Amino acid sequence: MAYLDRVFHSLSDGTRRAVIAQLANGPASIGDLAQCHHMALPSFMKHVRVLEESELVMSRKVGRVRMCELRPDALTAAQGWLEQERRVWETRLNQLDSFVETLAEKEDKHGRE
Amino acid sequence: MAYLDRVFHSLSDGTRRAVIAQLANGPASIGDLAQCHHMALPSFMKHVRVLEESELVMSRKVGRVRMCELRPDALTAAQGWLEQERRVWETRLNQLDSFVETLAEKEDKHGRE
DNA sequence: ATCAAGGTAAGCCATATAGCTAACTAATAA
DNA sequence: TTATTAGTTAGCTATATGGCTTACCTTGAT
Incomplete structure (x- = not known):
């Protein structure tokens, strides 16, 4: 294990x-x-x-x-894993956000044409 | 469970x-x-x-x-528990530290008497 | 020297886990 | 309409888990 x-x-x-x-x-x-x-x-x-x-x-x-x-460093490994995964997840969400934003802008421009 | x-x-x-x-x-x-x-x-x-x-x-x-x-909030519960326990632990260590420090000061004073 | 106390080892039991195969259902493609 | 595909259900196996008791070993107190 x-x-x-x-x-x-x-x-x-x-x-x-x-x-x-x-x-x-x-x-x-x-x-x-x-x-x-x-x-x-x-x-x-x-x-x-x-x-x-x-x-x-x-x-x-x-x-x-x-x-x-x-133990002094008891929980650091677990915390480390969780934090890293959370970071990946949040990074992706942000990228999605800005992607959607970009889409929206394009839509907007398109609408104005 | x-x-x-x-x-x-x-x-x-x-x-x-x-x-x-x-x-x-x-x-x-x-x-x-x-x-x-x-x-x-x-x-x-x-x-x-x-x-x-x-x-x-x-x-x-x-x-x-x-x-x-x-799930968006997937890991928060686990992180929360870990963080809280760690906080308790570190608080106690700090108190121990200052306790020892106090002792040392007293020792010091005592030594000078 | 003996006895009590704290821990440890061995082993029992019921339940849960992680994997599998085989048979079934439901959605899609031909 | 008939095959194929993606999931699902049921059930098997081997192993691990969390609790117990009973017997044993060490240390400390009398």
Whole structure:
């Protein structure tokens, strides 16, 4: 699976988006996260693994608890893709606009002849 | 499934992202899209359906061919979510920064005492 | 040294996904 | 009117997902 596939797949789950939102406010342990989403620990581990594989989150063990935190550049790839596509789209719309405008001008001239 | 779930899920597939990129350059029929991705028509229909259910794409039938086009506001929801999360994250970092700075100042003062 | 707590591994289950083929429908071209 | 073309529906397969439980391992507290 490609990198962007993993990123967007990570984001496609409400629980994982909530985790990201939560981690944006500071690190948390797996236990904390699981408890506050009313989910069994192993279930939550999977989410954390997905988030790590998409490089949105990183974690390390301190004693027997694993702390998770958001990666600094977490969302830039996704944002980058969206922005680029939007730019292409808007550029095309502008071109269409001016094309239609040109047409209208010609129509106009034609009308006046 | 929630709206954002659907949107990000749509974007989590390379083929669908390619379709979006393609449609940003103008409308296309299902047949066109399928052919240019070397895929059977019915397989492609599923992708188009997913894209429509996530409100990224709309389509209508003209004669016997179905034309697909990007929705004007397609990517704004996804962009919005990303931007907001990023803002939260950066705000927190700034606060941390100034907190550390304050600490450093106090340390400094303390040192001079 | 022992026990509790937090995490991890393994494996079960129901559902969803991404692809396919084959059969059907509806619009167009000959 | 008959073929051809473009979509569509139905159904198959293999794999992935999101949840669970149960058993195990490590670390920290008593």
